Structures are given as C-alpha cells and as structure tokens.
Amino acid sequence: MMHVGAKRSLLGAILIAVVVSLLSAQFNRYYRDVAIDVAINIVLAVSLNLINGHTGQFSLGHAGFMAVGGYIAAKITLVFGVAAAAWSQPLIFLGALLTGGIVAALAGLAVGVPSLRLRGDYLAIVTLGFGEIIRVIFQTSETFGAATGLVAIPKWTTLGWGFGVAAITVYVVGSLVNSTYGRGFLAVHDDEIAAGAMGINPVRYKVTAFVVGAFFAGVAGGLFAHSKTTLSPTGFDFMKSIDIVVMVILGGMGNTVGVIIAAVLLTAVQEPLRALGPLRGIVFALIIIVLMMLRPQGLFSFGKKKGANA
Amino acid sequence: MHWLQQLVNGLALGSIYALIALGYTMVYGVLRFINFAHSDVLMLGAYSAFYLAPRMEAVFGPQSAVGTLFIIIAAAAICAVIGILIELLAYRPLRNRPKLTVLITAIGVSLFIEFTCQHGAVFGADTKAFPKLLPSRELHFAGIEMASNDLLVLVLTAVLLFAMWFIVQRTKIGMAIRAVSFNEKAAALMGVNVNRVISFTFGLGSALAAVAGIFYAMRAPGIEPLMGVQPGVRAFIAAVLGGIGNLPGAALGGLLLGVLETVAGGIPGVSIYRDGIAFAILILILIFRPAGLLGRAVIEKV
Numbered sequence: 001m002m003h004v005g006a007k008r009s010l011l012g013a014i015l016i017a018v019v020v021s022l023l024s025a026q027f028n029r030y031y032r033d034v035a036i037d038v039a040i041n042i043v044l045a046v047s048l049n050l051i052n053g054h055t056g057q058f059s060l061g062h063a064g065f066m067a068v069g070g071y072i073a074a075k076i077t078l079v080f081g082v083a084a085a086a087w088s089q090p091l092i093f094l095g096a097l098l099t100g101g102i103v104a105a106l107a108g109l110a111v112g113v114p115s116l117r118l119r120g121d122y123l124a125i126v127t128l129g130f131g132e133i134i135r136v137i138f139q140t141s142e143t144f145g146a147a148t149g150l151v152a153i154p155k156w157t158t159l160g161w162g163f164g165v166a167a168i169t170v171y172v173v174g175s176l177v178n179s180t181y182g183r184g185f186l187a188v189h190d191d192e193i194a195a196g197a198m199g200i201n202p203v204r205y206k207v208t209a210f211v212v213g214a215f216f217a218g219v220a221g222g223l224f225a226h227s228k229t230t231l232s233p234t235g236f237d238f239m240k241s242i243d244i245v246v247m248v249i250l251g252g253m254g255n256t257v258g259v260i261i262a263a264v265l266l267t268a269v270q271e272p273l274r275a276l277g278p279l280r281g282i283v284f285a286l287i288i289i290v291l292m293m294l295r296p297q298g299l300f301s302f303g304k305k306k307g308a309n310a
Numbered sequence: 311m312h313w314l315q316q317l318v319n320g321l322a323l324g325s326i327y328a329l330i331a332l333g334y335t336m337v338y339g340v341l342r343f344i345n346f347a348h349s350d351v352l353m354l355g356a357y358s359a360f361y362l363a364p365r366m367e368a369v370f371g372p373q374s375a376v377g378t379l380f381i382i383i384a385a386a387a388i389c390a391v392i393g394i395l396i397e398l399l400a401y402r403p404l405r406n407r408p409k410l411t412v413l414i415t416a417i418g419v420s421l422f423i424e425f426t427c428q429h430g431a432v433f434g435a436d437t438k439a440f441p442k443l444l445p446s447r448e449l450h451f452a453g454i455e456m457a458s459n460d461l462l463v464l465v466l467t468a469v470l471l472f473a474m475w476f477i478v479q480r481t482k483i484g485m486a487i488r489a490v491s492f493n494e495k496a497a498a499l500m501g502v503n504v505n506r507v508i509s510f511t512f513g514l515g516s517a518l519a520a521v522a523g524i525f526y527a528m529r530a531p532g533i534e535p536l537m538g539v540q541p542g543v544r545a546f547i548a549a550v551l552g553g554i555g556n557l558p559g560a561a562l563g564g565l566l567l568g569v570l571e572t573v574a575g576g577i578p579g580v581s582i583y584r585d586g587i588a589f590a591i592l593i594l595i596l597i598f599r600p601a602g603l604l605g606r607a608v609i610e611k612v
Contacts, residue, residue: 289418
C-alpha cells in the first residue's frame with residue numbers, strides 16, 4: 001500500500017532495477033528471461049487490478065490491449081529502431097513503448113465509452129469480443145505480418161526496463177487509487193448507485209480505469225514484444241486474458257501487494273506447470289472455481305475484505 | 311434469387327442460434343447471470359450424439375429417422391442432467407454471493423469442461439468427423455436450394471420453440487419459472503420451490519443446447535471440444551439482441567443474427583470480418599437499445 005515514502009520507494013525500485021540490469025550479463029539467461037516475464041506480468045496484473053479489482057468491473061480483454069501495444073511498439077522499432085545509432089536506441093524504445101501504450105489507451109477509450117454503461121456480465125462479453133476483434137484485425141493486416149506476425153524484433157527489454165516499468169505501474173496505480181480523486185474508484189466498486197448519489201460519475205471513473213489499465217497493458221505488450229522478439233496473433237488469445245485474470249483473482253481483487261505476489265508466483269510456476277501438459281488448463285480452471293467458493297477475496301487478502309463484493 | 315438463397319441459409323443457421331439463445335435467456339431470467347458453461351453443454355450434446363450414433367446404428371440400421379430421434383432425446387437427457395449438476399455443484403453454493411463471484415465461477419466451469427474434454431483421456435483435442443445421422447438430399451424449390459437437414463432443423467426448431475412457449479406460458483412449472491424470474495423472494499413466499507424451478511430451468515436450457523449442438527454438428531465439418539465457443543458467444547449476442555430474459559426475443563435475435571451473418575459472409579470484402587459482425591451488432595445494440603429489441607428497460611431501484 002502507498003504511504004508517504006512512496007516516491008522514494010519508486011525511485012529506489014527503479015534504481016535497483018537499473019543496477020541489477022547492468023549486472024544481468026552474469027545471470028543465467030534462462031532465469032533472466034523468467035524474471036523479465038515476472039516483471040511484464042506484474043505490469044499486466046496490476047493494471048488489470050485497477051479495472052477488475054479497484055473499480056469492480058470485469059474485463060476479459062486485457063490481452064487485446066496488450067496486443068495493440070505490442071504490435072504498435074514492435075512496428076515502430078522495426079521501422080525506425082533497427083538501423084538507428086546505438087545511443088538513440090533506448091530513446092526509440094521508450095518512444096515505442098509509450099506510443100504502444102497510448103494507442104492501447106485509445107483502444108481502451110473506444111471500447112470503454114460504449115460498453116461501460118453496462119453491468120458486469122455484459123462487460124465481460126463485450127471485452128471478450130473486443131479482444132477477438134483485435135486478434136482478427138492483426139491476423140488479416142498485411143502491415144502487421146498477418147498470420148505469421150512480426151519477427152526479428154530487437155531484444156531490448158532488459159531487467160531494468162521490465163522492473164522499472166513494473167515499479168512505475170505499481171506507483172501510478174497505487175497513487176491514483178489512494179488519491180482523493182481515486183477514492184471514486186473504490187466508491188464505484190462498492191456501490192455504483194450510492195456513488196452516483198454522492199456526486200461521483202461512475203461512467204467517468206470506469207472509463208478512466210479502463211484507459212489507464214489499457215495504457216499499461218499496452219506498455220507491457222511492448223516489453224513483451226521486445227523480450228520474445230517475435231509476435232503472433234495467437235499469442236494474445238482468450239487464454240492470455242484468463243491468465244492475467246487468474247493472477248488478479250488469486251492475489252485478491254483490489255489488493256495490489258497480493259496481486260504482485262500472485263503474478264510472481266504464477267509466472268515462476270509456469271515452467272513446472274508446463275510439465276503437466278494438458279492438465280495445466282484443468283488445474284487453472286479448478287483454481288478459479290475453488291477460490292471463488294472458498295476464498296473469493298483472494299489468497300493474500302487478510303483483514304478487511306475489499307475484493308469480490310461488486 | 312441469390313438473396314433469397316442467403317436468407318434461407320441464414321434462417322437455418324439462425325434457428326440453431328435461437329435454440330442456444332433460449333438456454334441463456336431462461337437461465338438469465340431466473341438467476342440473473344450468464345451461464346458461460348452453456349456453450350460447453352452444447353459441445354457435450356454433440357459428443358453424446360457422436361458416441362451414441364454407432365450404438366443406435368447397430369439397433370436401427372444406418373441413417374434411420376427413429377434412431378436419430380432416440381439419439382437426440384438421449385443426448386438432451388444427458389445434457390439436462392449435466393446442466394442440473396453444474397448448477398447444483400458450482401452455482402448453488404454461490405447463490406447469495408456477489409454477481410462477480412458467480413460470473414468468474416461460471417468462466418471457471420466453462421474452462422474446466424473445455425480443458426477436461428481436450429485431455430487425451432476424455433475426448434482429445436482433435437477434430438472428429440460427425441456421423442451422418444440422416445440421409446441428406448438437396449431440395450429445390452422455386453430456384454432455391456436447400457439441404458433436407460437444414461429444412462428439418464428449421465422445422466424442429468420451430469416445434470421446440472413452440473413447445474418452450476407452451477411450457478413457460480401454459481404449464482404450472484412454467485408459471486413458477488415466470489414467478490421466480492419476476493421476483494424470487496415473493497415467489498418463495500407463495501410456496502414456489504425456487505431450487506426446483508432453477509434446476510428445471512437449467513435442465514431445460516441444457517437439453518435445448520444439446521439439440522442445438524447436434525444440429526450444429528450436422529452442419530459443421532467436425533466436432534472438437536471448443537466447437538461450442540463460437541455458436542455459444544453468438545447465441546448469447548442473439549439473446550442480448552432480442553432482450554435478455556425474453557423468450558421470443560431470443561428466438562428473434564437468433565434468426566436475425568444468423569441471417570445477418572450469412573448475408574455478410576456472402577459479400578466480398580466484408581466476409582473476412584464475418585467473425586466481427588456479431589460483436590459489432592452487440593456493441594451497437596448495447597449503445598442504442600441496451601434492453602434489446604423486445605426487452606423492456608428496467609429501472610434499477612435502490
């Protein structure tokens with residue numbers, strides 16, 4: 001949770017990320033890649049938590065926003081970055097990530113404005129549909145490599161970038177929710193009608209949550225693209241969205257620390273789980289059902305219950 | 311003539327959507343939530359028929375009408391039981407929980423069924439050829455071609471829709487369903503056994519899904535564990551289009567969506583975005599008429 005020293009913690013976290021990044025050549029490549037995945041998943045889970053947890057909406061389209069950001073960022077890098085001088089590459093990367101995030105945020109706005117007048121279950125379907133539409137668009141667009149996707153994206157995502165962005169995401173989402181303005185998110189989550197009666201505009205808060213969440217999902221997509229070096233439309237299907245949703249549910253909706261723990265844990269067990277093969281999905285589904293029955297507030301939520309009472 | 315042909319094809323597809331949409335809309339009527347697992351019940355219906363077909367063929371001979379009727383009834387019964395079990399095990403314990411919890415559980419149940427069926431020990435993820443249940447003939451009428459199976463689907467759907475209307479409007483249990491849908495607490499106070507009504511609704515909806523699943527499989531190139539997802543989502547959109555909770559609305563929405571999709575699929579240039587059309591319709595309807603074509607706007611009271 002945020003406190004007075006939040007800014008200091010943020011700067012500290014970014015500093016540590018950069019230092020670790022400089023030393024990262026000594027780490028085992030495999031573990032480095034897993035660590036970068038952890039960072040990307042933290043960004044995704046914390047940004048989805050703003051929508052699903054704090055604001056109490058239910059989006060199933062996070063992978064769609066991630067795809068938008070990833071494709072846009074990768075395209076920018078491929079067009080401008082590959083031939084550019086070495087010193088300018090971090091700047092181009094930053095620009096690509098931000099542009100990807102902004103386009104994803106615009107997509108969030110485009111989905112959010114019409115659909116956020118809707119209640120939970122409608123929203124889930126609309127966001128699901130949106131994710132599918134995005135995938136179809138990329139799959140048919142020649143500019144974005146159609147079904148093959150984009151390849152040979154430079155591997156620019158380092159530990160520093162990954163955890164730097166993760167720290168910024170946690171800081172921005174945390175500060176937003178804990179600000180005077182941000183109390184509105186929790187109010188909308190707890191009771192939309194009561195919040196409206198108190199002079200809070202629920203639709204505006206929902207759209208804001210969507211736009212901010214989509215922005216960070218887009219940035220995460222950019223990091224993802226520059227970490228895996230290839231992008232294909234099938235990587236951003238419904239299951240990817242579900243993976244992120246599970247992180248948020250497991251951590252406890254609206255519980256930032258819990259969601260971060262869940263993102264780290266789930267990413268770390270991804271590889272061992274892969275050994276389960278086809279059983280992996282069954283286990284995932286069972287986790288969702290059992291958690292909803294026994295601990296809807298998530299594994300890591302203690303004390304006051306904030307999650308899952310939309 | 312070309313357009314008339316498209317219309318007929320669209321109606322055949324749309325009537326299947328309508329059957330599925332009825333299940334969504336009835337469950338929504340009594341429980342006010344979207345049963346995400348409905349599309350998987352549809353898939354289970356098709357698989358039931360797939361495994362029943364050789365046994366029926368052994369008794370009644372290949373492509374017999376009586377055998378097919380038995381297959382449809384048996385698959386509907388199997389799926390009714392599955393639907394009732396899903397409600398009993400997964401949704402009933404959460405009856406008074408927040409809606410979001412139930413929604414997430416429903417997604418969990420849907421994924422559970424899909425992944426379990428994809429596992430090699432169950433059905434396997436590969437596409438299986440669906441047996442030809444009935445002899446297929448091309449019918450010609452005033453220049454329009456129509457497969458005999460499509461015509462059968464249309465007629466059977468119409469019969470089932472009428473049966474549904476009869477059950478809901480003219481029987482005692484139907485009255486109980488309407489009562490629970492109108493006001494669950496008041497219905498309970500009037501002596502309606504709410505749990506039984508909800509079980510019945512799930513059973514009925516799942517049986518319809520099974521029939522729809524078989525019809526869908528007869529038109530599709532084959533069956534696989536994820537086959538229910540696409541028609542399921544479209545049927546849900548059809549239910550919203552007609553006004554969720556509204557039975558004639560679901561039928562109308564299904565037919566309309568089937569026709570629109572088929573017509574759009576026939577226009578060059580638009581056809582690659584065919585998959586997006588249903589969602590575009592959904593978004594439009596939610597903006598301009600969120601209660602659906604036949605639905606009434608309900609004001610939420612505090």
